[in-house]
Amino acid sequence: MATLPVSLVFAFKNRPKCVITRAQYVKEATDLAKRSNELGSPTRRKDESFGKISIQELVFLEDDVQALNEAFPQGEKADTSWAVTVLFSLAKLVFGILGLALSVIWPLHIIVFMLVNPPAFPFLNQVFIQLDSAWGLLGTTAFAIFCYYLVMSVISGEMHSIHPMK
Structure with a gap:
């Protein structure tokens, strides 16, 4: 359950800090074009390990x-695009921190409520009931968010096991 929040926090950490200059862009784009041409070269295709390596590359x-x-x-809207990039980076940080909290709360609830017989404390059950009594759909919405996060964590973990180099 840790892969999703950790990858979100690392995405924030590795974000572009500022807009690069045009000269840097041209240099980087040229390097990427060279790498792209190397991937498609005929001598490279004859290599036995071409399939797996080329997909990773x-x-x-x-x-x-x-x-x-x-x-x-x-x-035309480069400034707007940069602002959106910055906002998405900040959103990744916020969701990464919230996800980290959810990743701690789920196993804690399992330990406190399900593994101990009789349950030591109702923990999340009580939280959802209290939220439901505050407003009809708030508890249901919170439970849906927890479940959705659990599904996204599983999918994120599966993607890392399928593409371990990514």
Whole structure:
């Protein structure tokens, strides 16, 4: 359950800090173009391990292209694009911290309420009941958020096991 919040916090940590210059963009884009050409070269295709290595390198190349586009927004609304990039980075940090809290609360609830016989404390059950008594759908919404987070954590963990190099 830790892969989702950790990856969100690392995404914030590794965000572009400022817009790069045009010269830096051209240099980076040229390097990416060279890497792209190397992936598609005929001598490379004859290699036996071409399939697995090229897929990993292709994923890395796509990530680098995306990072370059984030660091150097282009077009008529480049300032708006940069502002959105900054806001998404901050949102990743906030959701990473909230996810970390949820990742601690779920196992704690399992230990306190389900593994101890009789249950030591109703913990999340009581929280959801209190939220429901405050407003009809608040407890249900909170429970849905917890369940959705659990599903997203499982999917995130599965993606890391499928693509361990990513």
